[in-house]
Amino acid sequence: MTKLSVNINKVATIRNSRGGNVPNVVQFAKDAQSYGAQGITIHPRPDERHIKYQDAYDLKPEVYTEYNIEGNPIDKFTKMVLEIKPTQVTLVPDAVDAITSNAGWDTIKHKDFLVEKIQEFKAQGIRTSIFVDPDVKQIEGAKATGTDRIELYTESYAHEYAQGNKEAIKPFVDCAKLANEIGLGVNAGHDLSLDNIQFFKENIPGLLEVSIGHALISESLYLGVENVIQMYLNKLK
Template structure:
């Protein structure tokens, strides 16, 4: 069964919009785990516009499933991850002014940099994953860095699927097949939702984890968090 990791950035955004502590981020993390989520994902950015660096430290004692911290490995981010030692770090090449992640790594161009970063994290017992576009050359490049896993950037699939184009899954299937051959673990994330997650899961062999935030929180406004978590788990079986 593919694991569901819930990205709780949007809960932090909602909290920050009023300057208080409602909704309480730590309580939300505990609740979604009690509802069956198998991981918590956060993506702190340098401006701390949603997840604050202190949140990352506070969550460490509350996450008893898998703790995944995403981000661009600038020195401040690397220090944070090395202090906390989460289950997994996902390397994302997001610019400081990006609203959300919008591209995967060029694993060939940045091979030396990524290799050095990955060696640092792995030597500290932290599983590593690289955010990549569905491109076979980038999968091969990721393997050369020594990463444990890749995370397939799924925005293109989600957009095309919403238009009725199921063939949009094809490059992801090809990349998954190559990743399995190369013995790379496979994660996925970005714009996955209850509408497309089952189709994606059924067509991606070896899918180990999906990280879902925006859609899951939006769906919870209508269905409730516990029911949404249950629905995802059912579709991921």
């Protein structure tokens, strides 16, 4: 079964819009796990506009499933991850002003940088993953960095699937097959939803984990958090 990691950034966004601590992101993470989520994902950004760096520390003792911290490995982020030692760190090449993640790494151009960072994290027993576009050359480049996994950036799939174009999954299938062949674990995330997750899971070989936040929280506004998590788990079986 593909694991479901719930990204709780949007919960923090709602909290930050009013100040205070409602909704409580730590309690939400605890509840999500109790509802069956097999991991919690956060993606702190330098301006802390949703998840704050302190949240990352506060969550550590409460996440008993898999703890995945995503972000651009600037010095502040790297220091935090090395201190917390989550289950997994997912490296994402966010621009400072990016509203959300909008591209994967050029694993060939940035090989030396990624090798250095990955070695640093793995030396502390932290599983590493690289956010990549569905391009087989980038998968080959990822292998050369020493990463444990890749996370396929799925926005293009989600957009095309919504237009009825199921062929958009082909580059993702090709990349997953190659990753399996060369010993890289396969994760995926970005714009996956209840509408498109089952088709994606059924067609991607060896899909280990999906990280879902925006859609899951949005769907939960109508259907309820516990119900939506169960619905994802059923589609990922």
